[in-house]
Amino acid sequence: MASKRKLKELEKDEPVPKAVPSYTDDEDSSDDDVAANGATNGAADVDMPDADKVAIDPKYATFYKRFQVAASHIPLSGASADTQPDAEETEEAVPVEEQQQDNSLASQLKRKEEQVVPADLVPLPLPTRKQTIEGGADDTAAPRLSKKRAAELAAIPKWLAEPTHVATETRVPFADLAGLSPRMREILTKLDYKEAFAVQAAVLPALLEGVNSIAPDVRPDILVNAATGSGKTLAYSIPIIDALASRVVPRVRALVLLPTRPLIQQVAGVLQSLAKGTGLNLLTLGAERTFRDEQRLVSSLQPDIIVATPGRLVDHIRSQTPGFTLAHLQYLVVDEADRLLNQSYQEWAEVVIAAIETTTVSAPDYQPVYARWQRTVQKLIFSATLTRDPEKMAALRIRRPQVYVVGGGATADASVAANDRLEFSVPPTLTERLVSVRNASVKPLRLLQILLHAAEPITDYVLVFVKSNEAAARLARLLTLIDEQVFHRGLVIERCSGEVDPQQRRRTLQAFAAGKINVLVCTDLIARGVDISQIRHVFNYDLPPGRREYVHRVGRTARAGQPGTAWTLATDHNEHKYFWNAIGDRIFRENGRAVERVHEAELIEPEGTREYYRQEDGYKIALEQLGTEVTTKKTE
Template sequence: MNAEFEKHFQEKGFSQPTAIQTVVAQPLANGESLIGIAPTGSGKTLAFTWPLLDQVKAGRAGQLLILEPSQELAMQTTRVVREWAALVGLHVQSLTGGANVRRQIERLRDHDEVLVGTPGRIYDLYNRHHLSLGNIRSMVIDEADDLLNDHSRVVVTNIIKAAPHGCQLSFFSATQGQIFTQFPSLFDRQLTTYDVRQTDDSRGPVDHYTVLARTNAQKTAVLKKLSTQAGFAALVFFNSQRNLNYVYSRLTHQHVTVVTLGGRQRQVQRQTAMRRFKKHQVRLLLTTDVAARGLDIAKLPAVINFDLPTSVNQYIHRVGRTGRQGQPGTVYNLGDDHDFRDLRKLLGQTSYQLQKLVIVDERHHQPNSAGGQASRPVMDNEPRRNPRHQVKIVTGKKRKKHKKNRHHKNKGIRFKRRQQAAKDKQHS
């Protein structure tokens, strides 16, 4: 770490580098291509930022390229890298989908030394001859197991092929996907793996709970109850946009203020949602897995899996949004007994310990399980509490039936009135 970085490091109150920052610093400074694997929230962004910025020379465009899987993560990384780059007179440009492409093209004329972007926009600008990749000395593929999935692998691979052959490659991730074993053949080079998942201690304590809620309506009621607790905030994850839209409509109808983050939203909408959530203007951010990767939300108390993950990696990246930088966190998994059996089987080879938690109805004056008051997890071997104490839902079906009965009753009254009017007319 150079003198400027070390001074800023101390000013920010950092005590010492994390495990991943320590082990990759010298290899990256030496120009080594590598794979860095570390838990979520362990400082992977700064792990590649410090040593790679040291290799960049001021005044030469596009020497360092950092690829991110989403607009949000690209913008977050841009802010972090820009903060440190400014200390040594370097400039950073963000190139993401959803942003104004004309402005990005105009900004490329500034010849910024560092580029951060999403693969689709980077490759589009390259194909249209607005962006040259010929000056790249080092390339970072962040959240590598996501960027190299079937959907985006071809684009990322084409970007790597367009860079100079001797370009340094760095792959970072919190999980090690099967694709990692194919790297030597895909990229025609040997990569050293630095895996600190077993030695990193930067994560805070995180409790993992299962909350019995059999229907979407019951799950929504749990969200509403949790959101009433003082200081509560959570990312709520869904497997489908359809479920997300349903819950958003139901909560807003019940006057619960929430925001959403989805792939179909415009960039300004996504930025506004993130800003309101980070400023604690809303307590629930409903999202699909677009937000599960890398986003750093300071001191986020909780993550809620409205729809349970279908893979271990998906679970790891979701729950990694809480318990960051030594802070405590909580994970709520909503579902029924069958869902929880599948989840325990899925997490069988991990260190996560699931505990049962009952969210009770305040009408019975029982302690609330979400925080604030004394709450206690119900362990797996304990008898189930009285169902009447659980959250009760008045379903739409009953309300509809009530309206239907009232409609038939009114219809009968109107029919009798017409009959009476006809008789009166005959007599007159």
């Protein structure tokens, strides 16, 4: 007890220290330093009352002093010093009554708290509900995106989400394009190529710029989204041939990847026509030859350009075909990229890119620097519906990309929603019609009635797309029987589907291109592989699975600026709803064009007439004949 009483007396007699150590981790700093420097590191100046002027128990004075110092270092949110009025102005503006208010500690702390502005809680400005785009059009007219789709598009890299837009009507004479060699100008003139289309006018200057350069600088990769028939093949074939025409030693310097064999033949034909007289060796790799025959050709021919399917190319890489190497590759072209990236084809992207990056030309360190120079591979990605999925694009390891979208004009809105529509577009010269068929059971008859009852009968170069191989075989035969029983036009109708032998498919396509076949019933197998300029009418007998397939189907016509018509047959309410929601309203069309609505009554004989019933009766006989043929075939 005595010791406690003595301790209280000592605490009572002990004077309050004037300098209290700062409440900080820095042992060298003190309150004297803070007061002398007048620095609070941007902290708010908290006017705490002095311990001597406030009735505080002396034994708590030390802790209160520490609290004062610590509080002076705490920054308080508020308006900046630049926006605060001067101290003198503030004092003049304070009424006398407020100056005489209570100066107690609680009152001062309350006033300080009221001055704090919670800046972090100020809401961000929200966009208005309706925003207009150039030309005054209401943005609400664009199709609405689901939350999931909007999130996916928001994750797209900026270089892919904000491409360079090129107007479809752009035309530039080949004579005005800088960088073309005199030999190439002469070849183009002989082939009757006078003007470069939009995709060529946009891409050729970027590619021709580096044709004559030998510097090993990284060249930008080119990504192009352009409608079918817009001239993409010529856009990459011209600079490749011009760049390789002066080569001395044959090496694989250009590699073109395509999804189907018909496309391989088509692209190879364009490359050969441009390379005439250069001595360049071109080799196609597909299923038309055995794998061992291709290996012998690679070793003996020493190709400069290879056009191949991804699967067969992967086979040669993994089998280490003698003489086959990508060490000297300069150009990697991925045509119809959306289909190739959507389908793995033995994980071709990873295999090919790894082969390109690991098989580099090596040289001893003592050789000159130029002996180890190697130009980086430039990737040229083309598609009518170019994917903007970052995960799929990552497999190609794009570098310094330049993205071009042909369609919508050079001043098209580059917003996420607009680019989502521009990803799927149709040629500007295409006329689209949706035909309403009341009864699905008479669709084959209605198809022929549309063909033959038109003001100018449609009897040549007609493509009809169906959903399956079985449907193609059935419809092709039924249309032939209907023509024999009802119309007597002698139409030649054939099918081209997956179950047909590849050699037979090739002969069928050649006959169709020559005009020997009037109507070709096919599946999506050749939706990307037919390039016949005479095609003027494409029919979607069965609705396509989605807008991507629709764009490629109707892209078989209206190619290279020529006119064309796409007909889609829809029966019940569900098919109409599906067409508008999944296809019709989600595809970009220039100049405000829209799909025309047509009713079957406008295209067939009036119901109730003698001719109407004659055609109906003939159709029933054709159905019975088809049934008999199918039954007979099954019993054999």
